[in-house]
Amino acid sequence: MALVSSLVAGEAISALMQRLGSAAKQSFHRLSSSPSALRNQALLRSAQLLREHAAELLQANERDMQEAEKKQLSPALLDRLKLDEKRVESMASGLEAIAELPDPLHRVLEIRHRPNGLVIEKVSVPLGVIGIIYESRPNVTADAAGLCLKSGNAVILRGGSESLHSSQAIVACLHQALEETGLPKDAVQLVPTRDREAVRQLLSLNEYIDVIIPRGGKSLTARVMQESRVPTLLHLDGNCHTYLHRDADPAMALSVVQNAKLRRTGICGATESLLVDREAARLLLPPIVATLIEKGCEIRGDEASRKLDSRIVPATEQDWETEYLDKIISLKLVENVQEAIAHINRYGSHHTDAIITENAQAAATFLNGVDSAIVMHNASTQFADGGEFGQGAEIGIATGRLHARGPVGAAELTTYKFIVRGTGQIRPA
């Protein structure tokens, strides 16, 4: 695939994107009516081909890495970009796991027998053409394409520009598998240019694209919300809270907070903010503060919490709404569950929030009152993950309210249609 020069921007890229969109839409009609056995076969063959072409994949990735190092990307970004044999194997086995999932299409979600004899079935069907905009993470190229293929959707992938060679090598394997299986290869397309204008075009292609899924940081999401003419499934940040109610078990509180904050700090389900009932703070907090600080975690607390331990540094208003993705946690003492709920609904990102308590009434109030995609009782927010939820692979955790909330996997990439069967019924006047 030739790179389109960014110098001839405007027109050339708009023509390119029109071509991609039109091809995707055409392939969608073939793909969506294909038997699921064929789509699974293409997934399994893709996995094989990724393994067979591992050397080429690593070579392409090496080119990306060299360019990225020249650009002095941060170690965290370089790590996400990097492929090695283990990661190639993980992409391949990921596709195999997707092939194993139950068919998300043709499920009869509801059936109604009407008094006039009409039989109305609500049946799952693919969403259509999906545009996915993501960071420079080659594994997302395989995962996202795999989930779309599984669910009968055509996909246009727009990965971060640093990963272009790696993604092209991965998509070449998928294309070969689609062709060998007799499925349209245009059902998986990669935007073959680094020009950011391509994103703008993607967001305006509502003639061809049915849904845009942005996966990335705040600036990407904000841009998509602002610009998109295509409906979106938003994945915002995960400013997750753990709230220690006065009736929390102290040992559980320590164990869960430590895991929720520190197991992996870079994932969206990591706890970023700790709320503690004022009346139990003296009992619950000291071992937690000691452990977190010992493990190198900075604690930014409100004034009341800082009286408990001088190592807690002052938090500002900004801290309450910050997703650190790092060894930092904000800390606030609250009066009761109502104040905790109000704080989370105000400053949180409607992703995942947990209460730790032995008090069933307080738990029920929290689970009902916190307006988030995932609410938890006595568990680590790090469980916010499609795999842990038993849904299989996921594209991300949706924090919007329309269509899907929480983990978005193959089933969430479907919509439905109503199939009405009659024997010549006409509607009375």
Next chain:
Amino acid sequence: MALVSSLVAGEAISALMQRLGSAAKQSFHRLSSSPSALRNQALLRSAQLLREHAAELLQANERDMQEAEKKQLSPALLDRLKLDEKRVESMASGLEAIAELPDPLHRVLEIRHRPNGLVIEKVSVPLGVIGIIYESRPNVTADAAGLCLKSGNAVILRGGSESLHSSQAIVACLHQALEETGLPKDAVQLVPTRDREAVRQLLSLNEYIDVIIPRGGKSLTARVMQESRVPTLLHLDGNCHTYLHRDADPAMALSVVQNAKLRRTGICGATESLLVDREAARLLLPPIVATLIEKGCEIRGDEASRKLDSRIVPATEQDWETEYLDKIISLKLVENVQEAIAHINRYGSHHTDAIITENAQAAATFLNGVDSAIVMHNASTQFADGGEFGQGAEIGIATGRLHARGPVGAAELTTYKFIVRGTGQIRPA
């Protein structure tokens, strides 16, 4: 409610809309955690109050009608605007029917027991604050507010400007019912100005509004798609097709086409286009053409169809994509079911399309291949209606692909959250 002068547009209206949005959001949290018995009580009381205040409603409507007549609105629009005692009673009994519907909230949609002991429930919750933009039809004010209230959503209503007095009188009844029941009256708000700037503001209030539902003609929908910063549930036009396959039963074809086109021409489920297998046209069409023309329906056909009857006038390309909402139908002969599907997917509006045939294989191909919210076999497209589907009252028929497709009633105005219950589980590294 004082009308805001349209002269001080800009700032004043933006401040007004901010106030409405903020009040709606606040009331949402109270409403969404209210018991369903209370919301049903408010609906029943609203129905009573509409009946008790019928005279005032008719008086307010009379003011609207006088102004509308001065503006020389079309008879069809005047008819939609008009209230009489029968229509007031119909609004009241509509609210009572909504109160009777099963509670769409707190439904456990799925439950998963994970190997680590976590129990994950997927539970229905309200969408949030819904903005509804509609035409000058006072009954929609009651229906839409009723469905939102039933499903725990706060609503900001923006009806057509000609219906402002009628809608204000209706909302006054709902407010009294909410207050008497102890529910927040800000959960139902009506934009108290005719200024179109209010719509622009509504579409940008993504801080407070979770979903916009436009109900109206093409220009409104196009504007909303172009401008909205808030996710939308689109109700586009209904360019519905009936396709007569070569194996159609001739008597059924005649009866269904006549009903699908003429029962009511002004509803979105009315058939606008008739496709007929070329090879069966001579058998199937003559009685249909004769009947339609006899009933005053104009038939605009392609060249091939016009050879069958000289009363068929020529169709242009534009006819294939036109929703007439009138006694006009377009007619095209096609080679087979594949051509019918391709035509519908290209020119249709993904609303409702039907095949008439005794051939099960052709029916299956059609039902699978036509990419519409509702597909029918041997039934009139006029059945495209929430009531006829057994869903109860509807806000409209969604033709988008995200979230809801087909009739949008109380259940479709919900989303879900995941409630995870544990006993202190932490996620392994």
